Amino acid sequence: MSQRESCERTILHMDMDAFYASVEELDAPELSGWPVIVGGPREGRGVVAAANYVARRFGVRSAMPMTQALRLCPDARVRTPRMARYVELSAAIHEILHRYTPCIEPLALDEAYLDLSDSLRLFGHAEGIGRDIQRKIRQQTGLSASIGIGPNKLIAKIASDLEKPAGFVQVPATPRCGHFSHRFPSPGSGASGPRARPACGPAALSASVICRG
């Protein structure tokens, strides 16, 4: 694939918002408004598998020891992971994604790359596809997804993280890196947001095109 062709790819990154915790809230409406932590057990060596956005405001993060998380957020509602339920909803989400392209690279139950490059003639522009996916996920599962669209996987993934939850960020196919990267916090300016600036230039544009051949 030539450099020129690789720069013309349109990659969408779909990332569910606080997936495990959001599923717990979906299935137990009484959790609404509470900090929710999925993981456990509460004592011993339990770790946080996921935390909703309320819990994150207290500093709770994935992979944190549960004892530390509950020191930060003693009122958190703790739920044991229900993998079968997460797999069930993930399958419904991926069924939606497959309506737009067969060219999908799943990263996790709640995350996937779609190469839309060959879908645009059929479905129109990428923004329409992305908004459609976001809306259908909401309608059919009750869950929130963030979408990033860009000319490669790196930029699409960073874009999906920029405006979470329910974010939608599209980076033009020929990104002006200065324009895009100004939206990132300066190093050391805080813990939120992506931890790395996107690489810029031709190397970044051709770094990670999916569905070769």
Ligand SMILES: [Mg+2]
């Ligand atoms: Mg996620």
